[in-house]
Amino acid sequence: MRNAVLAILAALVLAVAALPAGAVAPDEILEDPALEQRARDLSANLRCMVCQNQSIDDSDAPLAKDLRVLVRERLVAGDTNGEVIDYLVARYGEFVLLKPRFSWNTLLLWAVAPLALLVGGATLFVAARRRTRTLATARTTTLSDTEQAELDRILAEGGDGR
Template sequence: MRRAAILLVGWLSLVAPALAVQPDEVLADPALEARARGLSAELRCMVCQNQSIDDSNADLARDLRVLVRERLTAGDTDEQVIDYVVARYGEFVLLKPRFNVRNALLWGTPALLLLVGGAFLIVSARSRKPAVNAALSADEKARLDAVLKDGG
């Protein structure tokens, strides 16, 4: 029984999320710390790229966490902190990019191309004329009737 408990605790320690925030980074004010954790969850680690700086153990992520906490302690609002980090590292640092014209073009271009391609296909199909659109002559009709009457 004891061995099973040890294995369970060991397995759970591997499954649990790694919290990268170091004790020396934590702010004394719980409200500011909660804001810092919220902002850190929105910012991408530039080294890991698919992790937030809150989850990453990279040195750059640690520097960004410290920077966020310094800005909050200095009295910046959440938006000012995000704007500062984006101005310094670019919009790629945001895990959820802001909506702007460039993003709209990025997401809208495939749909626009599908619409344009579909319209082109419809217009080209309607303008296409059948290859043979002539009526049968009297002689051809007679031969066709004879073939059909004979059964092939």
């Protein structure tokens, strides 16, 4: 019984340790829980310009901290979520967004994966049809009398054709 309790306790400790650690320092947290939640939602979708594949919410980089503070300052000043995002995009470019907006500038980015999937599927379909036709043609092809006689002669001699 004691081993089972220890195993459950160890599993809980490992589960908690596996959770992503937020890099938000206690001095950054806003007193208003609604504003803090908005800040967390925004910063979870903003890219750390140093780490590049982490959100500013998860990054310990000094620039990420500056961006988290900037987001909170803008929210306290009364900006909407959209205004905060627009401000950061104007300042740092679309790269600051972890999920880029759909626009003419990002059309290629959004279209490449589905197009590659379609091209790959079409290629496989054409190759399969071509193979099926080749196999069907090979099965229905008969030898002429001359070819059949040559084949019989080769087989009678031992099959090596010499």
